[in-house]
Amino acid sequence: MSTAAPRVVTLKIDNKDCGAREDQSILDVARENGIEIPTLCFLDGLTGWGACRLCLVELKGSPKLLPACTTRVAEGMQVVTDSPRLKKYRQTILEMLFAERNHVCSVCVSNGHCELQAMAQKCGVDHVHMPYRYPKLEVDSSNDLFRLDHNRCILCTRCVRVCDEIEGAHTWDVKGRGIEAAVITDLNMPWGESQSCTACGKCVQVCPTGALSQKGTAVAEMHKRRQFLPYLTHMRRSHT
Ligand code: FES
Known part of the structure; x- marks a missing residue:
């Protein structure tokens, strides 16, 4: 079993440059960087479940909206957490x-x-x-x-x-x-x-x-x- 530490990745959330571990969710990283994403089913300390879909975000290059609480970050991601469509x-x-x-x-x-x-x-x-x-x-x-x-x-x-x-x-x-x-x-x-x-x-x-x-x-x-x-x-x- 590999014990390698998670890699560090860089991404943009609402145009803000963010660094993160690759095992973190978009929601985690957004909150660490002072970016608020609405949530209901998520609760810090429990596994993310993706039930309410309130935390949906836009991802550049993807036609789908993704739940921030259960989507892991990846190198080069460009995330939008607030837009008229999301609202x-x-x-x-x-x-x-x-x-x-x-x-x-x-x-x-x-x-x-x-x-x-x-x-x-x-x-x-x-x-x-x-x-x-x-x-x-x-x-x-x-x-x-x-x-x-x-x-x-x-x-x-x-x-x-x-x-x-x-x-x-x-x-x-x-x-x-x-x-x-x-x-x-x-x-x-x-x-x-x-x-x-x-x-x-x-x-x-x-x-x-x-x-x-x-x-x-x-x-x-x-x-x-x-x-x-x-x-x-x-x-x-x-x-x-
Ligand atoms: S907080 Fe409910 S789906 Fe993410």
């Missing part, structure tokens, strides 16, 4: 997320404490131009401590990844495809009956909306402590 795509993605489930900010317990809402404000989404689907989705209150409201889930899979990569329990997963997709515990049993859940609450900590919450606590009162993630990820990797 339009990001707004449309956010509108689709709102329309897909029951995100009604004015009556939501997460109002003012929701990353989806904050991102919509940041990206200038003040209307949803497509019909809401208003699906009839369940709320799972079977766990003694926590609650899962599918109506507010955006399928970012942060809960799945933190449970697998940090807690090592892999209680969470995703079933189904497209609009039928949903997060599940164990083999799609009520959360309260899960044999693998350690009730550590990490999934609740990383949820960007109010889909996962602590019972008896308003989302505004929950203290999200995500700074532990990069540290735990580093410790885990250094032991493998």
Whole structure:
């Protein structure tokens, strides 16, 4: 097995010359260079997943838009992170997320404490131009401590990844495809009956909306402590 250190590559992001290791993502390098790219499913310390597509960027010479969180840098790349086209795509993605489930900010317990809402404000989404689907989705209150409201889930899979990569329990997963997709515990049993859940609450900590919450606590009162993630990820990797 090769133990060679990753090569250093040079690239341009928004016309800024950047140096990077070849195993870094465009998002990593952009952030290191003070260039902000909108993200929702990405969370520092967890593996990039490419679920929300909000971090799409343009690459000179490529007709395709690429997710910055899962695309590795390469020598000579020329990346554009902000353009009228990207702005339009990001707004449309956010509108689709709102329309897909029951995100009604004015009556939501997460109002003012929701990353989806904050991102919509940041990206200038003040209307949803497509019909809401208003699906009839369940709320799972079977766990003694926590609650899962599918109506507010955006399928970012942060809960799945933190449970697998940090807690090592892999209680969470995703079933189904497209609009039928949903997060599940164990083999799609009520959360309260899960044999693998350690009730550590990490999934609740990383949820960007109010889909996962602590019972008896308003989302505004929950203290999200995500700074532990990069540290735990580093410790885990250094032991493998
Ligand atoms: S942040 Fe890159 S796809 Fe979600």
